Structures are given as C-alpha cells and as structure tokens.
Amino acid sequence: MGCGASSPALAVTAEGKGEGEEKNTEEDGRDINNNQNVELEDDEGEIAPLPHKRHSDVSENGQGKHPSFGSNGVDSVMSSYSTLSSSGSPKPDEITKASLFAKLQHEYARFLINFAAMLGSARDSPEATDVIDAFSALPPKKPKLEIRAFKSHTLDNIKVRKLCDEFLRLEDPNHACHCSSEESWLPTLQTAQGKYIHGIRMNINPEVSIGGFFMIAQMLSYIKALIVLDLSNTQIKASEARVLAIGLSQNNSIQELRMKNNQLTSVGATSMSEVLRANTTLLLMDLRSNGIRGTGICALADAMDENKTLTELDLRWNYSGERSDYVVDALLDLKKCCLRNLRHSMDKFLKPFEKLSEDPEPNADTDAIVEQEAPPSLFTRTTSFAPALCKFRLEVTIRGARNLPQVIWNAGTAGEVPGMPQGYCVLQVNRQTIRTEVMKKSWNPVWNCMFGAAIKNVWQVCVIRVMHSKTVDAKHADDMSIGTLCVSVGEILNWKGVSKNLLDDGHCMWQAYHRPSNALKGCIYTICRGLNKNGDEVDLFETAEEAARAYDLVAAKKDGDKAGLNFEGAEKSIGQHVLDSDFLLAGDDGLSVIGVQAGVMSTISVCFKLYDLSLSYLEIHLDSANFLPKMDAGLGTCDAYCVLLIGDIHKFKSKVVRNSLDPSFDQMFRITVPADLDVLPMEIQVWDWDRFDDDDHIGSAFCDITPLIRKTDDPPETKTSIVTAAMLMKQSTKLALTPNPSSLSDSEPPNEASKIPSMRSKGKRLSPPPHLSDLEPKSSLDGAYSLRTPDGNDFVKNGKEQITKVNIRFVYTPSSELNEEE
Structure with missing residues (x-):
C-alpha cells in the first residue's frame, strides 16, 4: 500500500448485509487494483472511470472548489473549502441523485425522530404523550444506508488522509487524489463510484490525532451526502473537538453524530455547543461518558435554547460537579428543548417523502432540495418559540490578566517571531457580545471594565x-x-459546595458536599454535617446559609489554609450571589495556559455579581482601619482581621493583614435583605491573629443599618464621617458608577450608586481615583466608626485618648430599582 501503510480492514454495513463483510472486487470478479481503466457499472447505468490524476491543491470543476490534502499546508486548504460555489446548470442525472438522496435523508430523519419519541429522553416527560401517540403509528423501519465501518486500531493520520480523499472523490470524480490506482488502499469505495456513502464508523481508533481530525473537519465542510458519523472510543480531547466543530458547523447533511466514551470535558462540550448553534440538520447527538461537568452541560443547554432541530441529546454517565442543582435544571430544560423540537418536526416528518408533494401548498424546502445540485439541509431556523422572561441581571467586572503567554507576530521578511501580546477581552452571554479596548503590549494588561446583561436561566x-x-x-x-473562561450563572448563584435537593414530598432542602482541594480525579465527595437553627446535627438544612456554614467547618478542618470558604477568605468580594477570584485561563485543548513565566499559569481577575430581580441586596465595603494598638510583643505590630456580625444570621470574616497598625482590607461582603426585615444591626469586631495562641479581641464598633434599608420620613441621626486617603483609593471603583456623587443626599439611599449598567450598554471603563476634595459619602452611614475595647472603654495611649477607627461603606440595592431598570 501507499506511504508504507497497510490497508485497514473495512466492514460494509447496509440493510440486509452483515457488518464486517468485506467487498474488495466488482460483482463480475474483475480486480480494480490491477485494471485502472475499467469503468464500473451498476443497475442505474454507466459510472465515471477510475483513473486518478494529480491536480493542484485546490481543484475547480462544475461543482465548485473543494479541498485537497496536498503538501501546501492547512492554510491553503482552509481558504479553499471556505469558498464553496457552484456554476452552471445541474444535469438531469444529478437532479435525480439529489432527489433520491433527499428522500433517503427524509426517511432516515423519520426513523431518528421515531426513536427519539419512543425510546429517547423525551418519553419520560408527562408532556410528551401527544408526541409519543403521533409517532407510535410510524413503522420503526430503518432505511438502507451505505455505511463504511472500519475495524478497531486500523486508522492513523495517513490513512485518514486517504480516506478523506476517497470520500471527496465520491462527491466529485475530478477530485485530486494523492495516490495512483495501484496504491489505492480502499478499493471497496471505488466500486461505489458515483454513489453516496451515507455513514462512517471510525470507533475505537485512538491512533488518530488532531491532524487526522483536522482533515476530517475539512471533508465534513464539503461533503454533502454523509448522514451518520460515529467517532466513539477514539480518545477525542477538547482540542480535537474544537477542530471537528469547525467542520460540523458547516456541514448540512449529518443527522446522527455519536461521540461517546471520549475525553471532551467541559471545554470540548463548549465547542460542541457552537455546533448546535450553527448546524441545522443534526437530530441525534450522543455524548455519553465524556467527563463533561457542570459548565459544559450548561453550555449545551444554552445552545439548545437556540437550536430548533436536535431531538435527542444523550448526556448520561457525565459528572455534574459540585453545586449541581442548577445542572439538574439544565438537564430538565434540555429534555424540554428536545420535546419542543419533536413537536416542531411533527408536521414535516409524520408524512412519507412521497406524500409531501401531494400537499396543496408547495414545500419550499423540498423544492429547494430538487433544484440544487447536491442535497442541502432539510431544516431551516425558526423564531416561533417565545423567549423566557429575564429573572436575573448579571454585572461582570473584568479587572485584568496576569502572566499572559508569548504570541506569534508576523514580522514580514523575518517570518513569525514570538512577542508580547496586545490583549483584549470578548464577553459573550445571553446572545450578546461585548469587547473591551485593546491594551498595548503587556504581559499583565489591565482593562478595569464593567458590563451588564439580562439573564433568563441559571444554566x-x-x-x-x-x-x-x-x-x-x-x-x-x-x-x-x-x-477562555467559562462560568455558569449557577456557580454565582450558589454557595460553594452547596446544592439544592428536592425531597419526595416536594419540600426543598439544602445539602453541602466537600471534596479535598488536593484530591485526585475520581475522588468521592463527602456529605457535610452541621448544626441547624435548633442545635441539632443534620446533613439537610432549611436554608442555603446553614449548609454553607457546614461546608466551611468541614473544609477548614480538612484543607487548612488552602480551603476555599464561603464566609471568609482573601477574595475581594464575599457573600451571596457573588463570585470574585483570579481564574485560570483554559486553552483550546482544555488545559491551563502556561504564561511567559515558566511553570506559572495565566490568570484573569473577574468579579461576577448576580442580581435576583425579586430580592434586595446590601453590600458592606470594609476599607481599612486606623491607629490600631500594638498587639505583638517585641515586634510592635498587629496582625488584624475583622469579623462582621450582621443581624442574627450573617457572619463574615475578612482576610488577615500582617504586621500593620493601619491595615487595608479592601473587601466587600454581600447579603440579601428580606422584605419583612424590620431591624438590621451590625457589629464589627477587630481581632489580632496569633499562630500558636488564641486570637486577641482588640475592639468592636456598632452600626444600625435599619435607616438605610427602610425609608422613613424622619432622617436618621447624622454623624461626622472621617474620610481618609485609604478610603479615597477604595472608593474609586464605586464612584465611577455614580454620575454625580455630589447630588446624593445624606438622608436618601444611594440609588444611583447601586444601579448596574443596562444590558444594551457597552463596556464602561472605570474612572481614575478622584481628588480628596471631590469625595463625599454616598450614604449617611458611610464613614469611620470608632472602636471600643471589649470592656466598652476608649483606647488610651500615653495617658491620652487614642482615635482608633474602622472605615466602612454601604451600597443598598432594593428590588424595586432593579425592576424599574428591567
């Protein structure tokens, strides 16, 4: 065989033929390999001759341009298959073949839809009774397809290249093949010259790498007669899925795609979600056992909201991840989308292909199929499905990235040279795309931009x-x-490690699951137990906050300093419906991006804030503390941290600032305010951290937040607010959201400051820090609060009263303002 490769075993699968049957010669016994000038014949008439000819990398014929896998690299191929065109009028025999294939495609679509209605995931839904009754009358007869099934461990990249050449030659006899007829490695395909090959089964061929899948993607973008593609057990990773998604997005014939038992992960599932948005012919997609976690399942659900043709999406044997209640919602909505598409396809596929022409109104799709040279898509996009009402608003603040990798620059005659990146960000959410500005060459670009968008579903x-x-x-x-960074709304909505469980009696309870931070793949989650409001040790909690505290207790005990907790930590934002961290960037292969500094991953700093339109939110900004007493003997310093006790429910702990008497915390704590809450007091405790001894309580400050969350006729008692340079720097971000800070009254809540941008607004560049003379408190509660000792006395230094303060700001966002903006 050519290129030093042995011919793989080939199994021909068709209705009435056993799979695995080999067919190497013509029916009359003539050897195709030894006679390259022979012309093949069948019952339909004479077929084009077989001799191979070498052409340029891109051949042009009556049917347009098509790819050829030559030695000029992938760039020429990509540019060739992206400009498909046709010229001239189709011949009568071509119209006949297109019509025959359109009938076959229609009948196989009926078979797949019947399978989805009777045996698919939609059958479990009580709302699918009408669909099941409608398709139960259809005979479950599978049409005859010409399927080529390759035996396991027989394909590699070289043979895949020849396979793609052979299949493209079936579409066009003038296609340039890179082997002579004596070197032809698949003579069975030569016997079908002029006919369509309807299916490829390449399962259990892990030797095919990304180069082979790139050539398959090129073939898929051109070939127009393929209905079934089976790539199961081929060890497809996220990078290969990204390549295949390019070809599948441009394909207009495949109806059944099977990719089970691979290694797509969530990144690969995100690539397949792009296929669902672009493809209009897929009816069945099998993604079982691919290691897809919560984010990947949510990406598929987000794409299915736009797809109107897929009737069966199999996601069994995939791990949903920790906070999985929103993933359950995504899986349930996936079934609803498949059922919706089944109903939409009833009018088109309940009737056989022959009866479509008997309808009083002409079918535009069928007429288009007959008029074109090759069979196009049987489906078109529709917009008849009413969109869901928006339930949330999302505010995304992109601060910057760190340790970006080198990129390739085209330096003219010098060729491609590595250099510093000029980075910008593209944000995509809820069918919106917003871009930041491009930062000049920098390893650590800073954008500091904020975006807003409306959200319909938690997935x-x-x-x-x-x-x-x-x-x-x-x-x-x-x-x-x-x-790339992918974050689902459910990750922002839920506490870390907390999931919602629906009991058999319909009552909703919350449960916490913990997985060690250094756990290997396959580690089992443990159920966290804690005390409820009655003091009993349980594993099911009535509120999400109680489950989150149980998670913190277990995580702090097992993970120590590496634990990521819900109510304490070094993150800039902590609390309800907020996610603020330095996230790792993932490449197209699903692995973390390694930056210019060897061994250090690239990160991006992003803050996500979710606003439920039915709730009110309160943000407490802990800026700094001043003139703390010396607590560490011999060092004359203090390792301070703060504990915030808000009402009877919420308790937050700030980060520890080492060796400082004027610590700067720069943290925000966020809670939701119930509508029936009458009183909301807050106590700020300042502690000194000790490694070996118990922590020392330095002092406390008290504040009543009730006037801020309850509008009264009588203004609250005012007090003198102390504005420090530390407050100036910490308030710069929030002041950028206020059009005119001087217009705010001390007796009114800071409405302008709490608003988030409209969903149609562009990214807003946050303004630089203002001058001290321009800084004013946003509400009557903003300012510096005096600390008192645990005994209730003032701090004394050298016989004089010492001014010890803690600087705090408040931002209250009532639900009425969110609904007005919406």
Missing part, C-alpha cells in the same frame, strides 16, 4: 475570551485566542 454561561490583536485600534477576524 446560562458567561464566556470570556482573552484575544490578541496585531493592531490597537481595530479587531480582526484572524485575532489569536489566548485563553
């Missing part, structure tokens, strides 16, 4: 892509992707 995904642009003023289509 929607926010995708942030860090891109590299060669110019600062414009964005080009060929910009390089550096890394």
Whole structure:
C-alpha cells in the first residue's frame, strides 16, 4: 500500500448485509487494483472511470472548489473549502441523485425522530404523550444506508488522509487524489463510484490525532451526502473537538453524530455547543461518558435554547460537579428543548417523502432540495418559540490578566517571531457580545471594565475570551485566542459546595458536599454535617446559609489554609450571589495556559455579581482601619482581621493583614435583605491573629443599618464621617458608577450608586481615583466608626485618648430599582 501503510480492514454495513463483510472486487470478479481503466457499472447505468490524476491543491470543476490534502499546508486548504460555489446548470442525472438522496435523508430523519419519541429522553416527560401517540403509528423501519465501518486500531493520520480523499472523490470524480490506482488502499469505495456513502464508523481508533481530525473537519465542510458519523472510543480531547466543530458547523447533511466514551470535558462540550448553534440538520447527538461537568452541560443547554432541530441529546454517565442543582435544571430544560423540537418536526416528518408533494401548498424546502445540485439541509431556523422572561441581571467586572503567554507576530521578511501580546477581552452571554479596548503590549494588561446583561436561566454561561490583536485600534477576524473562561450563572448563584435537593414530598432542602482541594480525579465527595437553627446535627438544612456554614467547618478542618470558604477568605468580594477570584485561563485543548513565566499559569481577575430581580441586596465595603494598638510583643505590630456580625444570621470574616497598625482590607461582603426585615444591626469586631495562641479581641464598633434599608420620613441621626486617603483609593471603583456623587443626599439611599449598567450598554471603563476634595459619602452611614475595647472603654495611649477607627461603606440595592431598570 501507499506511504508504507497497510490497508485497514473495512466492514460494509447496509440493510440486509452483515457488518464486517468485506467487498474488495466488482460483482463480475474483475480486480480494480490491477485494471485502472475499467469503468464500473451498476443497475442505474454507466459510472465515471477510475483513473486518478494529480491536480493542484485546490481543484475547480462544475461543482465548485473543494479541498485537497496536498503538501501546501492547512492554510491553503482552509481558504479553499471556505469558498464553496457552484456554476452552471445541474444535469438531469444529478437532479435525480439529489432527489433520491433527499428522500433517503427524509426517511432516515423519520426513523431518528421515531426513536427519539419512543425510546429517547423525551418519553419520560408527562408532556410528551401527544408526541409519543403521533409517532407510535410510524413503522420503526430503518432505511438502507451505505455505511463504511472500519475495524478497531486500523486508522492513523495517513490513512485518514486517504480516506478523506476517497470520500471527496465520491462527491466529485475530478477530485485530486494523492495516490495512483495501484496504491489505492480502499478499493471497496471505488466500486461505489458515483454513489453516496451515507455513514462512517471510525470507533475505537485512538491512533488518530488532531491532524487526522483536522482533515476530517475539512471533508465534513464539503461533503454533502454523509448522514451518520460515529467517532466513539477514539480518545477525542477538547482540542480535537474544537477542530471537528469547525467542520460540523458547516456541514448540512449529518443527522446522527455519536461521540461517546471520549475525553471532551467541559471545554470540548463548549465547542460542541457552537455546533448546535450553527448546524441545522443534526437530530441525534450522543455524548455519553465524556467527563463533561457542570459548565459544559450548561453550555449545551444554552445552545439548545437556540437550536430548533436536535431531538435527542444523550448526556448520561457525565459528572455534574459540585453545586449541581442548577445542572439538574439544565438537564430538565434540555429534555424540554428536545420535546419542543419533536413537536416542531411533527408536521414535516409524520408524512412519507412521497406524500409531501401531494400537499396543496408547495414545500419550499423540498423544492429547494430538487433544484440544487447536491442535497442541502432539510431544516431551516425558526423564531416561533417565545423567549423566557429575564429573572436575573448579571454585572461582570473584568479587572485584568496576569502572566499572559508569548504570541506569534508576523514580522514580514523575518517570518513569525514570538512577542508580547496586545490583549483584549470578548464577553459573550445571553446572545450578546461585548469587547473591551485593546491594551498595548503587556504581559499583565489591565482593562478595569464593567458590563451588564439580562439573564433568563441559571444554566446560562458567561464566556470570556482573552484575544490578541496585531493592531490597537481595530479587531480582526484572524485575532489569536489566548485563553477562555467559562462560568455558569449557577456557580454565582450558589454557595460553594452547596446544592439544592428536592425531597419526595416536594419540600426543598439544602445539602453541602466537600471534596479535598488536593484530591485526585475520581475522588468521592463527602456529605457535610452541621448544626441547624435548633442545635441539632443534620446533613439537610432549611436554608442555603446553614449548609454553607457546614461546608466551611468541614473544609477548614480538612484543607487548612488552602480551603476555599464561603464566609471568609482573601477574595475581594464575599457573600451571596457573588463570585470574585483570579481564574485560570483554559486553552483550546482544555488545559491551563502556561504564561511567559515558566511553570506559572495565566490568570484573569473577574468579579461576577448576580442580581435576583425579586430580592434586595446590601453590600458592606470594609476599607481599612486606623491607629490600631500594638498587639505583638517585641515586634510592635498587629496582625488584624475583622469579623462582621450582621443581624442574627450573617457572619463574615475578612482576610488577615500582617504586621500593620493601619491595615487595608479592601473587601466587600454581600447579603440579601428580606422584605419583612424590620431591624438590621451590625457589629464589627477587630481581632489580632496569633499562630500558636488564641486570637486577641482588640475592639468592636456598632452600626444600625435599619435607616438605610427602610425609608422613613424622619432622617436618621447624622454623624461626622472621617474620610481618609485609604478610603479615597477604595472608593474609586464605586464612584465611577455614580454620575454625580455630589447630588446624593445624606438622608436618601444611594440609588444611583447601586444601579448596574443596562444590558444594551457597552463596556464602561472605570474612572481614575478622584481628588480628596471631590469625595463625599454616598450614604449617611458611610464613614469611620470608632472602636471600643471589649470592656466598652476608649483606647488610651500615653495617658491620652487614642482615635482608633474602622472605615466602612454601604451600597443598598432594593428590588424595586432593579425592576424599574428591567
């Protein structure tokens, strides 16, 4: 065989033929390999001759341009198959073949839809009774398909290249093949010259790498007669899935795609979600056992909200991850989307193909199929499905990235040279795309931009892509992707490690699951137990906050300093419906991006704030403390941290600032305020951290937040607010959201400061820090609060009263304002 490769075993599968049957010669016994000038014949007439000819990398014929896998690299191929065109009028025999294939495609679609209605996931839904009754009358007869099934461990990249050449030659006899007829490695395909090959089964062929899948993607973008594609057990990773998604998005014939038992992960599932948004022919997709976690399942659900053709999406044997209640909602909505598509396809596929022409009104799709040279898609996009009402609003603040990797620059005659990236971010959420400005060459770009968007469901995904642009003023289509961050809304809505459980009696309870931070793949989660409000040790809690505290107790005990907790930590934002951290960037292969500093991953700093339109929110900004007493003997310093006791429910702990008498915390704590809450007191405790001894209580400050959350006719008692330089720096971010800080009254809540941008607004660049003379408190409660000792006395230094303060700001966002903006 050519290229030093042995011929893989080939199994021909068709109705009435056993799979695994080999067919190497014509029915009359003539050897195709030894006679390259023979012309093949069948019952339908004479077929084109077989001799192979070498052409250029891109061949042009009556049917347009198609790819050829030559030695000029993938760039020429990509540019060739992206410009498919047709010229001239179709021949009568071509119209006949297109019509026959359109009938076969229609009948196989009926078979798949019947399978989805009778045996698919939609059958479990009580709302699917009418669909099941409608399709139960259809005979479960599978149409005859020409399927080529390759035996396991027989394909590699070289043989895949020849396979793609052979299949493209079936579409066009003038296609340029890179082997002579003596070197032809699949003579069975030669016997079908002029016919369509309807299916490829390449399962259990792990030797095919990303190069082979790239050639398959090129073939899929051109071939128009493939209905079934089976790539199961081929060890497809996220990078291969990204490549296949390019070809599948441009394909208009495949109806059944099977990719089970691979290694797609959530990143690969995100690539497949792009296929669902673009493809209009897929009816069945099998993604079982691919290691897809919560974010990947949510990405597929987000894409299915736009897809109107897929009737069966199999996601069994995939792990949903920790906070999985929103993933359960995504799986339930996936079934609803499949059922919706089944109903939409009833009018089209309940009737056989022959009866479609008997309808009084002509079918535009069928007429288009007959008029074209090759069979196009049987489906079109529809917008008849009413969108869901928006339940949330999302505020995304992109601060910057750190340790980005080197990128390739085109230096003209010098060729491609590595250099510093010019990064910008692209934010995609709820069918919206917003971009930041391009930062000049920097390893650590700072954007400091904020975006707002409306959210319909908790399983929607926010995708942030860090891109590299060669110019600062414009964005080009060929910009390089550096890394991607995918965060589902459910991750922001839920506490860490907490999931919602629906009991058999319909009562909703909360449960906490913990997984060690250094756990290996396959580690089992443990159920966290804690005390409820009655003091009993349980594992099911009535509120999510109680379950989150049980998680913190277990995580702090097992993970120590590495534990990521819900109510304490070093993050800038802690609390309800907020997610603020430095996230790792993931490449197209699903692995973390390694930055320019060897061994250090690239990160992006993002803050997500979710606003439930039915709730009110209160944000407490802990800025700094001043003139703390010396607590560490011999060092004359203090390792301070704060504990915030808000009402009878919420308790937060700030980060520890080492060796400082004027610590700067720069943290925000966020809670939801019930509508029936009458009184909301708050106590701020300042403690000194000790490694070996018990922590020392330095002092406490008290504040009544009730006037801020309850509008009264009588203004609250005012007090003198002390504005320090530390407060000036910490308030710069929030002041950027206020159009005119001087217009705010001390007796009114800071309405303007709490508003988030409209969903249609562009990214807003946060303003630089203002001058001290321009800084005014946003509410009557903003300012510096005096600390008193645990005994209730003032601090005394050298016989004089010492001014010890803690600086706090408040932002209250009532639900009425969110609904007005919406």
